[in-house]
Amino acid sequence: MIKLIATVCILALFGLCNADIQANRLFKLLKSKHSRNSPNNYKWMVSEEATDEYSPVYIAPQDGLAALDKISALPGQPEGVNFSQYSGYVTVNPNAGRALFYYFVESPTDSSTKPLVLWLNGGPGCSSLMGAMSELGPFRINSDGKTLFMNDYAWSNVANMLFLESPAGVGFSYSNTTSDYHKSGDKNTADDAYIFLVNWLERFPQYKTRDFYITGESYAGHYVPQLAYTILLNNKKTNQTVINIKGIAIGNAAIDEELDQKGMYDYLWSHAIISDSTHDAIFKYCDFASNSTSTMCNAIINKVGNEMGDVDAYNIYAPICVTPAERNTSAVPGSVTSFDPCWQYILEFYFNDSMVQKALHAKPTSWDLCSGDVDAQVPITSSRYAINALKLPIETAWRPWYLNKEVGGYLEAYKGLLLITVRGAGHTVPSYQPQRALSLFSSFLGGILPPSS
């Protein structure tokens, strides 16, 4: 039985990855879902069945490639880096010319015995370098967009962390067959990620039998379980690489679109972001179960944006990025606990530096934090509605968990699944609560519940 964990932050967290003001984009998704003239916004979500091109799984020789992927140093990195970093491409389909980009960080201590953990950001269409550089990786980028500093609460302290840009079209990952970008879909994304993994394990054979976990957030609520399922399915096949998967963890998981929307509007109301009358009208006029629309529902959803105002949908209590071009925020340089609200612009500035791209062994390109034009929204109410829909028996009743004598959040253990919250975190949990997030991650890897006092 693999461990399954679902984390949610207590604070807001709909938004997902956009270089624009996120709150505005949040409602674009909703509006497009309820519009007769919906643009083709769902290219990452197309649920078509995978083609047969992936079977049998393509495995290429990888000898010597790991050494070529080794990063000598990232531009702007601080002194005293005591761990190995790698990055590069793994081809997942040679005919189409499709290759996925990864960034891999080994633990500074005992990396040979620590587990291997894959991290996936969501979106859909967002780069996992977001997680690497603004959430849980070993470095954060200073507000200058050029220099890095160490993240004391990097998850690589307790695991070897593999960040994958997925599917092709996201970040540095690409396909030479343009039509690939229009048929991504969850199933193809999982199949490509699986092929990436088995080839990556050929490239780094010392990790072949290592304990393996998949983690991610937001729309990775789709990616993570589907990849786990693909792995478990393929593990049963004869002569197939067996991946030693031990558990999955998803933060603020987008899982059930209908319940996500219901939960989001309940969250906005109960957190005093929208009015009583708008909340009532949404549930009166909008039908989230269907993709059909109504003029009244469109009108009400437009009203939500006006009522909400210019708030960071990632974290409704956080400061917003007022002057993105200058990046002269109140963030304290080198402080992992002082989070720069302009982090999206900072990431895009850094990864578009040609020296950075060269150091990463990436193809010169225009790197976006998120590709496509789609967003997701997953507050705690949504997660609860989605878990309730599973009707799982409760094994550990709701209780607080503690770190440094403070409540770190709450947990409720269901049969085969753990719901756990991080108090005071925004959508990107390790950005806003790095210490609590690392504590949680350690408990997860240890297979234990975080402390009750």
Add this chain to the structure above:
Amino acid sequence: MIKLIATVCILALFGLCNADIQANRLFKLLKSKHSRNSPNNYKWMVSEEATDEYSPVYIAPQDGLAALDKISALPGQPEGVNFSQYSGYVTVNPNAGRALFYYFVESPTDSSTKPLVLWLNGGPGCSSLMGAMSELGPFRINSDGKTLFMNDYAWSNVANMLFLESPAGVGFSYSNTTSDYHKSGDKNTADDAYIFLVNWLERFPQYKTRDFYITGESYAGHYVPQLAYTILLNNKKTNQTVINIKGIAIGNAAIDEELDQKGMYDYLWSHAIISDSTHDAIFKYCDFASNSTSTMCNAIINKVGNEMGDVDAYNIYAPICVTPAERNTSAVPGSVTSFDPCWQYILEFYFNDSMVQKALHAKPTSWDLCSGDVDAQVPITSSRYAINALKLPIETAWRPWYLNKEVGGYLEAYKGLLLITVRGAGHTVPSYQPQRALSLFSSFLGGILPPSS
């Protein structure tokens, strides 16, 4: 028509004034309400009618007393204090020997044209020196419990601020007739506060015709409107002092006990503090409309405390006071934006210093932040339920208000009443969001809505 404003903070905010861990006390009230063996917890709330002793209103000569009340300097106050401070007692009933203590701060600039504003903390039973020294007064106390620093966002920047410890038995206010302490009640509290006011205006006659406002928070949701009502009633009487009341403002107002409780449990659930099953059970087994109890309701309410854990009920996302005795917190000395979670202990330390009591012209006594053993709880959901129950027509639809290009909160204007929130504030709004609170207060005094962009 007087202006009426109800503010609520967006974050938690049940708790009220206790030197103990507040979250534990919160549930004492609820339990006592639903226990057959309820202790006499409601001494501040007894709703008996006022006796006739207050009519006609007692007015004593006050000549020369203002000069005696002038504070030369508070122990530990910083250099450069450029305003006048006064404190002392006003007798409200000479036969009983009942006197109320006040602290008055004049505005540093143009005090002769600025309005007079009364501030009342709630509880019931809590001292308004809490508001003065940890929320909106000109000074805050450093973590050493001995030195003061200037609050850049003091409300005395825009008004002359009068802090009243009320009723007798709270803080330095006293009665020589012990039985007075057992018959406080809202009506008597309002009558005493009214007698205080007319006598205080005799002592400071230059304020007699000044624009006057009453402000307060929490259980002052009872005190403020009842005092305003008493003033309006007495203003009509011949030969009675006319107090030029212009408006009232209440933060996190406790108004309707039944709806407050319903709102609190909805808030705890929607903010991921209690489980689905406990939330459901509360509404199944507890009847907040009656004061009767049930074994099941008692059991469920006990469970709420366990599920919630050791969280600051004033502000669920704030750090708690882990080591009160040492007061060695992470608060930055002299910083109004870095709030010491051990502020309750710091206040009690400061006001129990004999030099401080002497400087304040207070009788030597053991000063408590709150007297009695009662608490209240008022989250945003409660405020909304209570306002909805009034069925007032909406005059300005729900919208955000802005300060420094950030959303400061939200507002909705009803006929004769304004609901306005402060984003990211705890129960004691000016403690956690001093700049937003001052901005709001200025708009209130100016009779305008805060800016929409």
